[in-house]
Amino acid sequence: MFTKILVPVDLAHADRQTRALDCAADIAGLYNAQIILVGVTTEAPSAIARNHEEYAAKLAQFAQDLASRKSREVTSQVMIAHDPTADLDVSLLKAIRVSGADLVVMSSHDPGMTSYIWPSNGGKVAGHAHVTVMVVRD
Amino acid sequence: MSDSSSNGLREPTGDSDLIDTDYEIGQDNIETQIGPFGMDIHNPVFLISGLSIIAFVFYALALPEQAEGFFGWLRPALTSTFDWFFMSAANVFVLFCLFLIVTPWGKVRIGGLDARPDYSYLGWFAMLFAAGMGIGLMFFGVLEPVYYFGTPWGDEPLGVVRPFTEDGVLIPENVAAAKRMALAATIYHWGLHPWAIYAIVALALALFSFNKGLPLTIRSAFYPVFGERVWGWTGHIIDILAVFATLFGLATSLGFGAKQANAGLEHVFGLPNTISVQVILITLITAVALVSVLRGLDGGVKVLSEVNIVIAAVLLLFVMLTAGAIGTLTDFFSGLGAYAQEFFALSNPIGREDDGYRQGWTAFYWAWWISWSPFVGMFIARVSRGRTVREFVTCVLLIPSIVCVLWMATFGGAAIDQVIADPAGSAVRAQVIDSYNPPISLFAMLEGLPLSSITSVIAIVLVIVFFVTSSDSGSLVIDTITAGGKIDAPVGQRVFWCIFEGAVAIVLLVGGGLAALQAMVISTGLPFTVVLLLMCWAIFKGLQTEPR
Numbered sequence: 001m002f003t004k005i006l007v008p009v010d011l012a013h014a015d016r017q018t019r020a021l022d023c024a025a026d027i028a029g030l031y032n033a034q035i036i037l038v039g040v041t042t043e044a045p046s047a048i049a050r051n052h053e054e055y056a057a058k059l060a061q062f063a064q065d066l067a068s069r070k071s072r073e074v075t076s077q078v079m080i081a082h083d084p085t086a087d088l089d090v091s092l093l094k095a096i097r098v099s100g101a102d103l104v105v106m107s108s109h110d111p112g113m114t115s116y117i118w119p120s121n122g123g124k125v126a127g128h129a130h131v132t133v134m135v136v137r138d
Numbered sequence: 139m140s141d142s143s144s145n146g147l148r149e150p151t152g153d154s155d156l157i158d159t160d161y162e163i164g165q166d167n168i169e170t171q172i173g174p175f176g177m178d179i180h181n182p183v184f185l186i187s188g189l190s191i192i193a194f195v196f197y198a199l200a201l202p203e204q205a206e207g208f209f210g211w212l213r214p215a216l217t218s219t220f221d222w223f224f225m226s227a228a229n230v231f232v233l234f235c236l237f238l239i240v241t242p243w244g245k246v247r248i249g250g251l252d253a254r255p256d257y258s259y260l261g262w263f264a265m266l267f268a269a270g271m272g273i274g275l276m277f278f279g280v281l282e283p284v285y286y287f288g289t290p291w292g293d294e295p296l297g298v299v300r301p302f303t304e305d306g307v308l309i310p311e312n313v314a315a316a317k318r319m320a321l322a323a324t325i326y327h328w329g330l331h332p333w334a335i336y337a338i339v340a341l342a343l344a345l346f347s348f349n350k351g352l353p354l355t356i357r358s359a360f361y362p363v364f365g366e367r368v369w370g371w372t373g374h375i376i377d378i379l380a381v382f383a384t385l386f387g388l389a390t391s392l393g394f395g396a397k398q399a400n401a402g403l404e405h406v407f408g409l410p411n412t413i414s415v416q417v418i419l420i421t422l423i424t425a426v427a428l429v430s431v432l433r434g435l436d437g438g439v440k441v442l443s444e445v446n447i448v449i450a451a452v453l454l455l456f457v458m459l460t461a462g463a464i465g466t467l468t469d470f471f472s473g474l475g476a477y478a479q480e481f482f483a484l485s486n487p488i489g490r491e492d493d494g495y496r497q498g499w500t501a502f503y504w505a506w507w508i509s510w511s512p513f514v515g516m517f518i519a520r521v522s523r524g525r526t527v528r529e530f531v532t533c534v535l536l537i538p539s540i541v542c543v544l545w546m547a548t549f550g551g552a553a554i555d556q557v558i559a560d561p562a563g564s565a566v567r568a569q570v571i572d573s574y575n576p577p578i579s580l581f582a583m584l585e586g587l588p589l590s591s592i593t594s595v596i597a598i599v600l601v602i603v604f605f606v607t608s609s610d611s612g613s614l615v616i617d618t619i620t621a622g623g624k625i626d627a628p629v630g631q632r633v634f635w636c637i638f639e640g641a642v643a644i645v646l647l648v649g650g651g652l653a654a655l656q657a658m659v660i661s662t663g664l665p666f667t668v669v670l671l672l673m674c675w676a677i678f679k680g681l682q683t684e685p686r
Contacts, residue, residue: 043249043256043348043523044625047164050156050351051250082256082521083614084626086434 002033002132006101008092008121009037011048011058020107020136025070027105035074037063038095040084052080089124096129104133154250154349155683157361161369163353167622175630180622183374187381187620188638194386194658195642198651206650209657213505216664218493221501225487227667228504231334232485234674235531238341238681244528245686248341249348255524259533261440265521267538268443269611270336270514271328272450272604273395275545276597281579282327283550284570286320286495288557293494295323296483301558306572308561317554321469322476323495324550326484328542329477330535332507335670337534339515340522342673344530345680348523353623356380356512362679363672376669377619380512383662384619385635387510388612389642390656395605396420396647399598401577406594417644423602424640427609431632435520439610446603453596454548460587461552469551474543505663508670516618517611520625527681553583609639 007024009017028035041048041055049055059076067074079095081087096104108122126133169178179185198205217224238244247253257265286295288302298319299312342359352358357373364372396416403409430438458466490496522530553566561567565582569575580597584590613636620635621627646652 042625044354044520045163045347045351045623046626047162047167047624050163051154051348083435085629085632086432086438087436090437 002027002031002103004036004099004101005033005103005105006036006038006096006099007104008095008106008125009039009059009062011039011055011062012046014062016138017107019138020105021066023134023136024105025066025072027103028070028072033103035063035066035072036099036101037066037074037076038079038092038099039076040079040081040088040091040095042081042084052078088121089128092121092125093128096125096131102131104129104131105136106133107136107138109138154351155685157346157350157352159352159361159366159369161352161366163623164621166369167624172630176628177631178621178624178627179631180377180620183377183381183622184620186374187378187385190378190382191385191638191642194655195645195651198646198654199649202650202654205654209654209661212661213502213657214498216661217501217505218497220664221497222487224501224504224508224663224667225485225496227671228331228335229485229487230674231338231670232330234677235330235334235337235535238531238677239528239535242686243681243684244526244531246345246349246527246681246684247686248344248525248527248530249523251685253348253524257440257521261444262521263533263537264443264447265440265611266336266514266518266534267541268446268604268607269517270510270538271332271542272446273391273601273608275328275450275542275549276580276601276604277398277576278324278328279545279549279580280553280566280583281570281576282324282499283320283546284553284557284566284579286323287316287554288567288571290571291494293492293498295319295492295495296480296490297492302561302571306561308558313558317551317558318472318476319480320554321473321547321550322480323484323499324546325473325477325543326480327500327503328546329539331485331504333535333538335504335507335511336514336518337531338670338673338677339511340518340534341527341530342677342680343516343519344522345677345684347519347623349684350680354516354520354625355619355623356516358623359673359676362676379662379665380516381616381619383509383659383666384513384612384616385639385642386655386659387513388608389639389646390652390659392420392423392605392609392639392643393647393652394656395601396423396643398577399601402581402594402598402601405578405581406591406598413648416647419602420640420643420647423605423609424636424643426606427613427640428633428636430606430610431613431636432629435614439607439614442603442610443607446600446607449596449600449603453593453600454545456589456593456596457552457584457587458548460589461548461555465555466548466551469547470544473547473551477543502660505660505667508663508666509659509661511666511670513612513615516615520614520618549580549583552587553579556583556586609636613639 005024039059041052056078063074063076079091081091106122108120122135168181301312301316346352346358347354357368357376360368396419400411400416404411430442556564557567565585569578569582584593613632616635617632618625
């Protein structure tokens with residue numbers, strides 16, 4: 001059913017995404033699919049890394065850890081945005097397109113009042129992606 | 139988004155000289171939830187800047203006379219006492235920029251040896267121009283050249299001859315010299331010097347962030363000076379001062395800008411010139427800026443800056459054509475020539491007798507540009523990754539300067555020609571020379587050209603859009619500084635700063651205090667001049683270790 005599962009990862013809050021990652025790993029096991037972790041970063045130094053090469057290395061390490069923990073094939077992909085706060089959704093949609101993923105598993109916070117004004121990233125991606133999107137509440 | 143290879147991953151950007159520090163971006167930040175909004179703010183920069191801004195607003199409102207008296211005294215006192223210092227420092231900045239262009243350090247690339255530019259030339263120029271000067275051009279484009287040409291207050295630059303007798307009768311043989319000097323003296327304030335000031339700050343921040351790996355915030359440029367101490371109170375104070383100057387600079391300009399737009403609306407449509415109209419204008423500007431910051435750098439600020447430049451170009455072209463294309467081009471080249479010829483005389487900080495011009499205008503401008511430089515410089519830095527130092531300095535210095543020359547020659551030249559052609563009945567003369575009415579000056583000039591009702595509307599729209607582009611880029615800058623250099627802080631924070639800035643402008647407009655606090659902001663130009671001189675040294679040190 002699925003061959004490539006894309007999972008957006010926020011390295012700054014990796015602890016909050018265990019449910020989505022577990023879920024993606026289970027589905028990957030079921031369909032023998034590959035997992036692609038996508039991280040969006042900036043050119044400027046961030047809390048995670050001082051440049052995007054360092055960020056890419058950290059994301060690759062994160063992917064490798066997941067691969068050995070779950071015994072699945074996991075790769076990583078870095079997307080660079082000028083203004084990640086505003087461009088996150090666009091970056092993720094682009095990552096879905098270029099990676100050829102056929103399923104997105106992403107974690108999203110519980111919607112509240114503000115979701116009416118600012119939809120969550122999960123909601124935005126589900127609304128615009130052409131592939132199946134599974135939103136996992138954290 | 140910008141990427142070069144098919145998988146979205148950028149090419150490696152090659153060598154750069156990362157600074158070895160244990161500081162992690164965001165290590166002093168507080169992550170919390172206020173109501174539905176997530177916050178990720180630097181402690182204590184966010185809180186102290188916010189609270190001190192509120193405290194100063196209260197001070198200006200509670201003791202308006204005292205505040206106005208004090209800052210109204212302080213600003214001119216500083217610019218007339220330290221005029222030589224401001225002018226010498228500005229000369230150093232221009233020389234330092236020229237030095238960077240010709241030395242091998244010009245080959246260093248911002249963002250690492252193999253970095254590629256984030257933005258096309260057009261988008262890049264649009265953004266640095268709209269953030270840096272746009273509003274000023276609207277306000278001073280007519281006012282300043284006409285002022286030097288014909289004011290009776292003794293502010294003639296370099297003691298040039300006056301074109302009017304004591305009774306206000308035109309002296310034809312003095313007209314050419316007075317016009318030439320008026321253009322040169324205006325262009326001087328909008329040419330190489332201000333852009334050198336912006337270039338220094340922008341280059342320092344870009345270098346220490348994109349090449350050295352330090353957070354994108356003002357304090358990072360001082361790492362070579364203060365070492366690890368920049369992460370402590372030394373750095374906190376630098377950042378707080380920058381936030382303070384930026385927010386008050388933006389808020390007070392927003393207040394005055396609303397007054398200018400309102401004066402224009404009154405002049406053109408007879409709309410009442412009242413506080414309520416101005417409050418509505420500020421609310422409108424803030425609302426559009428809010429949409430822009432929510433859409434982000436690429437989807438909001440850049441798009442709006444480009445729209446802005448297109449409208450400005452339309453207005454410029456219209457004035458050029460209707461005022462006479464040949465005359466305008468002549469003014470452009472003669473203005474440029476006069477600027478070149480008088481450059482050294484105007485830059486000379488000592489032994490001059492034109493106090494009114496040198497202290498009242500030049501030193502004022504230098505303090506003003508310098509107090510804006512943390513904001514404009516940081517914004518330019520953010521969009522300049524991938525350029526070489528030589529390309530960066532050349533472009534930031536020359537292209538905007540030439541655009542300013544063109545603008546001033548066109549608007550100022552056309553306005554002065556109107557005064558010469560009809561010395562008795564010109565609206566420009568009535569609004570600038572006979573009675574000093576700055577916000578109306580631009581509209582008075584447009585009145586002398588065909589289709590003035592249309593161009594005045596375009597001008598009003600342009601004033602408003604220029605404010606939006608300053609307001610949104612300013613909110614992004616303040617948000618980044620108060621988030622400890624994080625550019626991916628939660629969206630609620632930039633919303634907060636954008637609204638806060640509009641609110642401060644409204645409170646000061648309604649309660650009084652715009653003039654006092656603007657004078658205070660310009661006064662911060664003095665300490666920042668020292669800061670900028672240190673930045674030159676930091677750039678010099680920083681470039682030496684970069685691969686090239």
